[in-house]
Amino acid sequence: xxxxxxxxxxxxxxxxxxxxxxxxxxxxxxxxxxxxxxxxxxxxxxxxxxxxxxxxxxxxxxxxxxxxxxxxxxxxxxxxxxxxxxxxxxxxxxxxxxxxxxxxxxxxxxxxxxxxxxxxxxxxxxxxxxxxxxxxxxxxxxxxxxxxxxxxxxxxxxxxxxxxxxxxxxxxxxxxxxxxxxxxxxxxxxxxxxxxxxxxxxxxxxxxxxxxxxxxxxxxxxxxxxxxxxxxx
Amino acid sequence: xxxxxxxxxxxxxxxxxxxxxxxxxxxxxxxxxxxxxxxxxxxxxxxxxxxxxxxxxxxxxxxxxxxxxxxxxxxxxxxxxxxxxxxxxxxxxxxxxxxxxxxxxxxxxxxxxxxxxxxxxxxxxxxxxxxxxxxxxxxxxxxxxxxxxxxxxxxxxxxxxxxxxxxxxxxxxxxxxxxxxxxxxxxxxxxxxxxxxxxxxxxxxxxxxxxxxxxxxxxxxxxxxxxxxxxxx
DNA sequence: CGTGTGATTGACGCCTGTCAACGTCTGTGG
DNA sequence: CCACAGACGTTGACAGGCGTCAATCACACG
Numbered sequence: 001x002x003x004x005x006x007x008x009x010x011x012x013x014x015x016x017x018x019x020x021x022x023x024x025x026x027x028x029x030x031x032x033x034x035x036x037x038x039x040x041x042x043x044x045x046x047x048x049x050x051x052x053x054x055x056x057x058x059x060x061x062x063x064x065x066x067x068x069x070x071x072x073x074x075x076x077x078x079x080x081x082x083x084x085x086x087x088x089x090x091x092x093x094x095x096x097x098x099x100x101x102x103x104x105x106x107x108x109x110x111x112x113x114x115x116x117x118x119x120x121x122x123x124x125x126x127x128x129x130x131x132x133x134x135x136x137x138x139x140x141x142x143x144x145x146x147x148x149x150x151x152x153x154x155x156x157x158x159x160x161x162x163x164x165x166x167x168x169x170x171x172x173x174x175x176x177x178x179x180x181x182x183x184x185x186x187x188x189x190x191x192x193x194x195x196x197x198x199x200x201x202x203x204x205x206x207x208x209x210x211x212x213x214x215x216x217x218x219x220x221x222x223x224x225x226x227x228x229x230x231x232x233x
Numbered sequence: 234x235x236x237x238x239x240x241x242x243x244x245x246x247x248x249x250x251x252x253x254x255x256x257x258x259x260x261x262x263x264x265x266x267x268x269x270x271x272x273x274x275x276x277x278x279x280x281x282x283x284x285x286x287x288x289x290x291x292x293x294x295x296x297x298x299x300x301x302x303x304x305x306x307x308x309x310x311x312x313x314x315x316x317x318x319x320x321x322x323x324x325x326x327x328x329x330x331x332x333x334x335x336x337x338x339x340x341x342x343x344x345x346x347x348x349x350x351x352x353x354x355x356x357x358x359x360x361x362x363x364x365x366x367x368x369x370x371x372x373x374x375x376x377x378x379x380x381x382x383x384x385x386x387x388x389x390x391x392x393x394x395x396x397x398x399x400x401x402x403x404x405x406x407x408x409x410x411x412x413x414x415x416x417x418x419x420x421x422x423x424x425x426x427x428x429x430x431x432x433x434x435x436x437x438x439x440x441x442x443x444x445x446x447x448x449x450x451x452x453x454x455x456x457x458x459x460x461x462x463x464x465x466x
Numbered sequence: 467c468g469t470g471t472g473a474t475t476g477a478c479g480c481c482t483g484t485c486a487a488c489g490t491c492t493g494t495g496g
Numbered sequence: 497c498c499a500c501a502g503a504c505g506t507t508g509a510c511a512g513g514c515g516t517c518a519a520t521c522a523c524a525c526g
Contacts, residue, residue, distance in 0.1 A: 068377060070385040071464035078377050090370045093363075099374050122363050129362035130326075130355050136369035137323045141332050143376035144301060144311050150384050151425025152303040155514065184473065192384025194515050199474060215473090215523090231304035388482070417505065427483050432506060448491090448505090 006037045007060055007111060014060060014084035019131040027121065034117040039109050046102040046110075047088065053098055055114040056088040062108020063170075063180065067189065068100045077190040079142070080105070080169065080180075089132065092118060105180075150192055153231060158191040159201050161230030163211065167220050176212075176219045183216065239270045240293055240344060247293060247317035252364040260354065267350040272342050279335040279343075280321065286331055288347040289321040295341020296403075296413065300422065301333045310423045312375070313338070313402065313413075322365065325351060338413075383425055386464060391424040392434050394463030396444065400453050409445075409452045416449065 009032045015021060023031065040046060040062070047053060049069055064081045078100055081087045091098045092115050122129045149158060163178075170180040182190075188198045202218075205211045210226055212219035220226065243261045248254060256264065273279060273295070280286060282302055297314045311333055314320045324331045325348050355362045382391060396411075403413040415423075421431045435451075438444045443459055445452035453459065 068381045070381050071466060072385065074385055076381040076384050078380060090373055093366060094370050094374065096374075099377060122366070123359050126356050126359050126362055129359055129366060133326060133355070133362060133366050133369060136366060136373060137327050140323055140369060140373050140376060141327065141329075143373060143380060144332060146380055147311060147376060147383060148301045148303050148309040150380060151309050152305065152307055183471090195472090196474080196516085197514060200514095203474085233304060416503090428504090429484085429506080430482060433482095436506085 006032075007109070008032050009035070009111075012060060014058075018058065018084045019086060019128065019135055020058075022127040022131060023121070023125065027125065031113065031117060031121075035111045035113045037109065037111050039107065040104045042104050042107050044104045046104065047098055048101045049099065050097045053088045053091050053115075055112050056086055056092050056118055057102075058086050058111040058113060059083050060109040060111060062104060062110070063106040064102050064108060065105050065186070066100050066102050075189045076192060077186065079139070082170075086132075086135070089118070090136075105182075155191065155193045155197050156201055157230050158193070159187070159198060159230075160205070160210075160226045161232055162187065162191050163205075163218070163220060164223065164226055164230055164232060167223070172220060176221060178218045178220060181216045239265075240342070241265050242268070242344075245293060247291075251291065251317045252319060252361065252368055253291075255360040255364060256354070256358070260358065264346065264350060264354075267347060269345045270342065271345065272340065273337045275337050275340050277337045279337065280331050281334045282332065283330045286321045286324050286348075288345050289319055289325050289351055290335075291319050291344045291346060292316050293342040293344060295337060295343070296339040297335050297341060298338050298419070299333050299335050308422045309425060310419065312372070315403075319365075319368070322351070323369075338415075388424065388426045388430050389434055390463050391426070392420070392431060392463075393438070393443075393459045394465055395420065395424050396438075396451070396453060397456065397459055397463055397465060400456070405453060409454060411451045411453060414449045 009015060009020065009023075010025065010028045012018070015028075020028070020031065035058075037060070046057065046064065059081055061083050064087065065077050066079050066081055066087060067075045067077045069075050081102070087102055088098065122132070149161060153161070166178055166180055166182075170178065173179060184198050184202070185195045187202075188195045191198070202211070202213060205226075206213050210222045210229075212221060242248060242253065242256075242265045243258065245251070248261075253261070253264065268291075270293070279290065279297065292314055294316050297320065298310050299312050299314055299320060300308045300310045302308055314335070320335055321331065355365070382394060386394070399411055399413055399415075403411065406412060417431050417435070418428045420435075421428045424431070435444070435446060438459075439446050441458075443455045443462075445454060
């Protein structure tokens with residue numbers, strides 16, 4: 001019996017850009033039967049670092065943040081996950097506890113795919129395995145760049161860079177407002193600095209007319225200038 | 234015609250702990266024919282960031298450092314690669330230029346596996362694809378931890394941590410000397426700091442009897458203490 | 467209207483990067 | 497065998513970026 005929220009994979013808006021795009025009709029049908037769909041509200045914690053996951057989540061809509069908690073209890077945002085992406089696969093495949101936590105930033109419809117279903121697909125469909133491999137490689141490349149940036153760039157550079165990255169990831173409204181809303185603390189948690197530093201630098205950027213601030217809404221005014229400050233190449 | 238250095242995969246010392254461990258006898262034979270073996274000397278740069286790779290390298294012996302060059306020209310070591318490991322697969326699979334450079338730290342025998350051979354294996358052997366996926370997941374988990382560490386820990390903590398990590402990765406001689414030799418600059422490049430800072434902190438650790446220094450040889454004396462300083466959990 | 471979360475601002479000081487000078491060691495060529 | 501160049505290691509001085517603490521403000525929500 002399926003729930004009221006259920007999504008049929010073959011009709012899923014995100015299908016053609018997800019790792020499931022190369023599945024056969026039969027495989028998609030089986031997947032639809034195996035999975036469970038649920039609406040998760042903003043603020044909800046999907047899973048915590050150290051938890052054992054029995055499957056992976058495929059995001060139909062909404063935004064999640066994936067973060068780790070450091071030794072002092074401070075959080076570090078590793079990445080965001082949005083529609084079409086899959087999370088939790090690292091832990092499930094490695095058969096290890098989750099190495100990060102996942103929290104809902106914007107109400108999110110998510111499909112839970114049990115470990116067995118995922119493994120069955122991996123074992124029988126080489127194209128699918130390769131697709132997942134590509135996702136992992138992409139994340140790995142981004143993680144490596146992030147390591148270099150955070151190790152070498154100043155907080156100011158990193159903030160400018162993150163603003164551009166957020167623009168690229170989530171886009172802008174017509175009035176140039178970033179399509180994702182984050183607290184100052186979350187911004188700080190992304191670039192590995194203190195909340196106060198973010199506030200001061202944002203004010204500075206605003207003063208320099210590079211951005212505009214309105215509560216948590218951030219308008220990206222001068223993309224080339226921010227790109228330059230962020231040393232993005 | 235094969236060269237004088239050639240290694241037969243099925244006899245390879247590292248086979249049972251490499252991603253090729255689940256290949257059939259036939260697949261191993263085919264692989265042995267496709268690949269090219271070469272000895273690479275210390276100091277040699279295997280490939281540079283931005284280069285296009287026509288295949289991946291499987292390390293039979295030796296040690297490599299994998300690093301990225303930041304916007305200011307400073308290097309950042311991402312990881313080390315040693316016997317049994319495979320490098321370059323991210324770029325080959327994503328069909329993108331290399332996102333990092335690889336340099337030989339200790340004379341290394343390496344097998345070059347052309348892109349086509351790798352793809353053929355991936356397309357026909359699901360177990361192999363899964364094995365490679367696991368490798369990528371492992372690297373990804375380490376990269377994520379590294380991001381959190383470098384963003385939150387002090388240079389002192391990071392140095393202590395790196396010493397412990399190097400011990401775990403490469404082991405110690407009977408006299409507790411680290412089995413890998415790095416310059417101060419390379420250590421600095423690992424933890425994202427200045428060479429001078431590494432030197433000062435190493436002296437401090439030596440003064441505190443946590444380690445002993447003899448030119449580039451580092452003896453790890455007090456593992457628990459270093460673990461505590463590094464906030465490793 | 468009290469409570470709580472998030473945003474701001476200022477003061478303060480330490481960690482750490484940079485610069486400069488110098489010592490040490492190794493390999494090379496004359 | 498010696499001189500020298502070049503790479504690496506060490507030490508000291510110094511400044512400034514950025515984290516921390518504390519106080520205050522703004523705003524939403526029950």
